[in-house]
Amino acid sequence: MPIDVVTRNNVKISGSGEQTIILAHGFGCNQSVWRFMVPLLEEKYRVIQFDYVGCGNSDFSAYKEARYSGLEGYALDIIEICDALSLTQSIFVGHSVSCTIGWIVAQQRPELFSNMVAICPSPCFLNIDAQYQGGFEKSTLEKLIDLMRKDFIGWGNYLAPLIAKESILHPESQSKSEGTVLNEILTTFCSNDVIYSKPFASATFLSDYRHLLPQVTTPNLVLQSANDVLVATSIGQYTQQNLPNAMLEIIEASGHCLHLSHPMHVVTCLNAFVEEHTAVLTISQ
Template structure:
């Protein structure tokens, strides 16, 4: 059993706000807790907010990184469970961006008492195409090529992926920030997380989610089309799909007011 204080240091956990309900904000691949900063001032007026970095991301304790644990999303779900245990959380609301929606779902299925609701920002259970029944958006060869680029030219990979993820219509500052965040992650760790994210298929898990779930999808997202959101809403028992008129895969950064409003309405 990991010591609570060690977990809080390991995952760079920060707690703010005063509310009776707790939101656990889980960042996406290649990001860190700083990506939530446009939401936290308003959310902290209503809720207690828990921010953290996965091991290997942001200001986490990289010495705790273990390639086999973090070779699949279940390892990241263990981080989420450890943090909840360290803070003695139950009935929290998990807000996950992108892959963290699925990481959060894994944690919520393993320990249902931890979460009363799930909020998924631009989620996808699988980025791969399995025609005709499911189109995740990418052929396996294309993803493999993207992952190979990480080995060959990591900076080039970051500069290619960042505008695709953020949405090219958004400011150079935000695109630059995401690219910088990718570049500040250890390339070996990033590659391991990328493979766990982009080559996995967690569609089978969706039917096991019992918590009410809100899916916030972007109308125009190069990584997760609206059809992916519709598929998830059809598979998760108690789910609502909210498609936001927006571009890109980082709605919490590009459209923070809409996301903040959706979270407050859904949780209250």
């Protein structure tokens, strides 16, 4: 029996635009993190949201440790979603590690994406040498990941403030029950199961995909927060410089989650980027 990918990955489709946009959430999250951006996108695009296997409301019975021990397994989720829905030349929007996952897809199947938007990306979170400082020593990250097994709540309480910093949720979408991005991330992290989160964390924080950047020819827009404890602006600059066809915009914001704190700004940048590249493509043809 063929795999029901739409059910497996909890795929949601909305909007009625001619162009399709795929929203890929970051580590420890699920598709709910896009809720402020989706209403801004639906009038112009056909919007695809999903949960990676092991996250959100995906089918956890489909989880295979060997497949999801590396980012290639999560990239395969996206490839299979695109194939199941007959998608090509879609706009891909990834947050954090999903930027890298999207680059893996673009390198393997370049026809799937016409444009890519990378929100606070990092091809490597490790401090490698004097030329590349990803932000963290390997020993520190290994201890942090090991903490997940021993004290999952304690791990969340340590990592969530780094991700959120001092960001607040988008004020126009905020209700009395919603506070800071920190509360959002903590709630999401603590609702996950360490069985699935720990391998994803290892694949996210201990990998090095810098070599992949020069192989991705799809036009990229890199959106970087000016004050991101997890990913320094120098990493955004490194990413833009090593992608063959990329633009960088640094947004005056704090925290790692621009799609939650500054959704209108992200969508404005996205629309301008897509329109510019659509115009260039039209002229070249």
